[in-house]
Amino acid sequence: xxxxIGKFAxxxxxxxxxxxxxxxxxxxxxxxxxxxxVVNVCIAAVGCLVLSRRWVASFVxxxxxxxxxxxxxxxxxxxxxxxxxxxxxxxxxxxxxxAAYGPKGKWRWxxxxxxxxxxxxxxAFFQAAAYWRLFAIPLQTKLRIADLAGLFVPLVMADRSLxxxxxxxxxxxxxxxxxxxxVAARRYGVMILFAAGVVLGFCPPILGVSPVIWVSVSxxxxxxxxxxxxxxxxxxxxxxxxxxxxTCFIMAGLxxxxxxxxxxxxxxxxxxxxxxxxxxxDTAGMYILGxxxxxxxxxxxxxxxxxxxxxxxxxxxxxxxDIFLGARYIVDKIF
Numbered sequence: 651x652x653x654x655i656g657k658f659a660x661x662x663x664x665x666x667x668x669x670x671x672x673x674x675x676x677x678x679x680x681x682x683x684x685x686x687x688v689v690n691v692c693i694a695a696v697g698c699l700v701l702s703r704r705w706v707a708s709f710v711x712x713x714x715x716x717x718x719x720x721x722x723x724x725x726x727x728x729x730x731x732x733x734x735x736x737x738x739x740x741x742x743x744x745x746x747x748x749a750a751y752g753p754k755g756k757w758r759w760x761x762x763x764x765x766x767x768x769x770x771x772x773x774a775f776f777q778a779a780a781y782w783r784l785f786a787i788p789l790q791t792k793l794r795i796a797d798l799a800g801l802f803v804p805l806v807m808a809d810r811s812l813x814x815x816x817x818x819x820x821x822x823x824x825x826x827x828x829x830x831x832x833v834a835a836r837r838y839g840v841m842i843l844f845a846a847g848v849v850l851g852f853c854p855p856i857l858g859v860s861p862v863i864w865v866s867v868s869x870x871x872x873x874x875x876x877x878x879x880x881x882x883x884x885x886x887x888x889x890x891x892x893x894x895x896x897t898c899f900i901m902a903g904l905x906x907x908x909x910x911x912x913x914x915x916x917x918x919x920x921x922x923x924x925x926x927x928x929x930x931x932d933t934a935g936m937y938i939l940g941x942x943x944x945x946x947x948x949x950x951x952x953x954x955x956x957x958x959x960x961x962x963x964x965x966x967x968x969x970x971x972d973i974f975l976g977a978r979y980i981v982d983k984i985f
Contacts, residue, residue, distance in 0.1 A: 658699070661713050665695040665720060672721075672977055676985045686733035690740045695720025697743035702874045704750040705837075708881040710962060714969050715877025718821055719743065721977045723804040724869045727814025729984050732786040738775050739866040742768050746870070765843070768867065776859045792861035793851040802904060805929050805976060808983040813862045815869075819936035820972040821876045822904070823944050824965070826897050827886075828879025844871040880969070883944070884961045886951045894951060898944040905937035932979075936972050943968040 669688045677685075699716035706712045719725065720740070728736040749764035779786055797815050800807035804816030817825065832840060847868030851861050886894050912930035946964050950957065 657709055658696070661699055661716065662692065662696050664713075665692045665716065668717075668721065668974075668977075672981045676981075679985070683733050684729075686737060687729055690728075690733060690736035691720045691725060693720075693737070694725055694740035694743065697740065697747075698870060698873055701743040701746055701750055701870075702877050705874060706877045706881060708877075708884075710966060711877040711880040713877075714880055714966070714973075715873045717969075717973055718817065718876055719870055719873035721973060722818065722869065722873065723800060723808070723814045723816045723976070723980055724865065726977060726980045726984070727808070728787075729981075730814075731788075731791075732784070734779070734784060734786040735860075735863065738772065738786070738863065741771070742866045743870055745771055765839070772859060772863055773857055776857070776863075780858055787860045787863065789855045789858065789860050792853070792855075793848075793865065803908070803930070803933055805933055805979050806926060808980045813865075814980070815865060817872060817876070818969075818972045818976045819901075819904075819933065820940035820943065820968045823897050823901050823940040824879035824883055824969070825872060825876045826879065826900065827882045827893065828875035828877070830893060831878055831882050832875055840871055840875075844868045847871070880965055883947055884958065884965055886947055888951055888954055891948055891951050894944055894948045898941050898948055901937050901941035901944060905934045905941060908934035908937060932975075936976070939968050939971065 666688075669691045672691075673680075673688050680687075695716040697716075698719035699712050702712040702715040703709075706715060725736060725739055728739060745768040746765065748767060749761045752764050753760045778784075791813055793813060793815060797807070797813055800814055800816030802816070802822070804814065804818065807814060807816065844867070847864050847866070850856065850864035851868070853861055855861060883894065883897075908930045912927045912934060915927035915930060916924065918924075918927075943964050947961060950961060
């Protein structure tokens with residue numbers, strides 16, 4: 651028990667240290683409310699960590715699930731609005747905890763009702779905000795088809811999209827593995843929640859709620875799926891080599907597309923596209939990093955090499971580098 655508490659405390663300290671690192675250069679420009687941004691990402695990350703422990707066997711996987719949610723493009727992008735919007739999003743994983751860890755046995759059906767708690771709280775927040783004249787986020791802010799580009803090139807969309815939707819590059823590799831595990835396990839509840847968040851994100855405002863806030867549910871689902879995918883990728887055996895190889899090729903393909911786009915922007919007259927060319931080049935590099943990590947796991951699995959610590963080192967290093975550089979870039983772009 652004490653050891654588990656120690657792990658959670660260490661994770662919380664790591665999240666806080668990273669949050670301070672990201673925002674400290676801009677503290678001198680912050681008003682009082684903006685200091686809440688540091689609190690928001692920490693609450694979100696720890697909440698996702700706690701929630702993901704319900705399904706993710708590895709603590710390291712859960713730690714990175716929390717990092718992807720708390721320091722991902724979506725939550726960092728909400729800094730464009732009032733910090734209260736980020737706080738609401740940060741509370742979403744905590745609001746799902748009663749359903750995840752709630753009644754068992756004959757009372758298990760109550761989990762369905764408890765799973766609606768985040769939706770009820772979001773509705774209540776916007777009703778109360780309207781009453782108190784707190785406009786945390788414009789009501790018309792919703793997903794557009796163009797925003798979906800952020801799923802694959804979040805750094806490029808950082809200053810082009812009002813609603814920053816996306817995931818870091820290496821996380822897509824583990825997310826693909828996690829999705830296959832999700833489908834195999836028939837986790838229909840998670841699928842329904844993910845679909846609900848996406849559909850509501852594209853809809854017009856419902857009951858005075860800004861549509862983009864609903865997307866937090868989908869982002870949370872994907873973050874936990876990625877955490878589970880990390881554990882799945884690390885434990886891949888010879889029977890899983892085809893799936894790992896496909897993941898490797900997908901990452902390499904995305905890198906190739908990014909290289910082509912970088913070349914396109916490089917050729918723009920008078921170097922006007924040089925900025926985007928550099929970002930696409932960095933994006934290509936991150937996808938190659940993910941492909942290399944997947945390729946190493948593939949060769950380990952094919953050779954039946956069960957070196958758990960080395961597998962974890964490869965995957966966590968790739969994930970950490972991507973999150974570290976990606977979060978730094980997004981925060982700098984916003985401020």
